[in-house]
Amino acid sequence: MTDELAWETLDSEIEYRCPGFAVRRDDVALPDGTETEYHHVEEVETVVVLPFLPGGDEVVLIEEWRQAVGRVNRGLPAGGVEPAEDDLEAAARRELREETGYVADSMTHLCTTEPVNGIANSTHHTFVARGCAPAAEQELDHDESIRSLTVDYDELVAAVRDGEIRDGRAALAVSRYELD
Numbered sequence: 386m387t388d389e390l391a392w393e394t395l396d397s398e399i400e401y402r403c404p405g406f407a408v409r410r411d412d413v414a415l416p417d418g419t420e421t422e423y424h425h426v427e428e429v430e431t432v433v434v435l436p437f438l439p440g441g442d443e444v445v446l447i448e449e450w451r452q453a454v455g456r457v458n459r460g461l462p463a464g465g466v467e468p469a470e471d472d473l474e475a476a477a478r479r480e481l482r483e484e485t486g487y488v489a490d491s492m493t494h495l496c497t498t499e500p501v502n503g504i505a506n507s508t509h510h511t512f513v514a515r516g517c518a519p520a521a522e523q524e525l526d527h528d529e530s531i532r533s534l535t536v537d538y539d540e541l542v543a544a545v546r547d548g549e550i551r552d553g554r555a556a557l558a559v560s561r562y563e564l565d
Contacts, residue, residue, distance in 0.1 A: 389416060392423075400424070404528070405465070406505075426505035429465040432477040435495065435558045436462065436487060436514040443535045445485050445517055446555075450530040459544075460552030462533075463509075477512040483524040485533040490516025496561050500553055511558045 396412040407427045414420050436445040451458040462484040466476045474492050482488055495511045525531055544550045545559045 391416070395420065399427070426507070428505060428507045429468075430473075431463055431465055431507060431509045431554075432473055432480055433461055433463040433509050433511040433554045433558055434477050434481045434489075434492075434514050435511065435562060436481055436485070436489060436517040437538070438535060439490075439516050439518065441515070442538055444538050444541055445481075445487050445533055445535055446541065447484055447531050447533050458552050459550055460555040461558055463554050466510075473510045474512065477510070477514070481514055481517070482521060483526075484529070484531055486519050486521045486523050487514075487517040487533070488520040489514035495558065495565070498557060500557070509554060509557075511554070511561065513562060 393414040394411050395414055398410055399407045400410045401408040405428070409425055409427050411423045411425070412420065413423050437443070438445065445462070446459055447462055448457050448459050450456075462481050464476075464480040464484065466473065467479075470476045470479075473494070477492055478489060491514070493513045493515075495513050497508060497510050500507055500509055523531065523533070541550070541555075542559055542563065545556050550556055550559075
């Protein structure tokens, strides 16, 4: 059965590629037969980690320069799944270690979302990490400016509720965690 809302892709090509994403142009036919172009961002799958320290009262956050918005943004460790990684939990553990230097005793999948599916094919896999402890130095990519910090979990929830946390991945992770 074909969905009456579906678009037909007539042709597709990458118009621009850079580290981190690509811009794809699709030539499409809409359900009414109209032909047009549709551009969207292609990204690799992403893992996001909500990391709790032992005891569960504190979490590890990151503060990172975000060039697109021109400021330091407070959020959660997150990053792209490497091409050779087929285990999302392993990717989440790697990102936690690389961005914060922390390792987790346990890791549980919380949710999978498509945060901006109107303009990008991004898929985010969010994990809850427990028993996190510092174990190594950060291993940042050449274009990452990140510092890690720990905060009381209730303070993080309040910061999400009050709009102080503007990072969508962090706000979503905390909101979903609170609903579960």
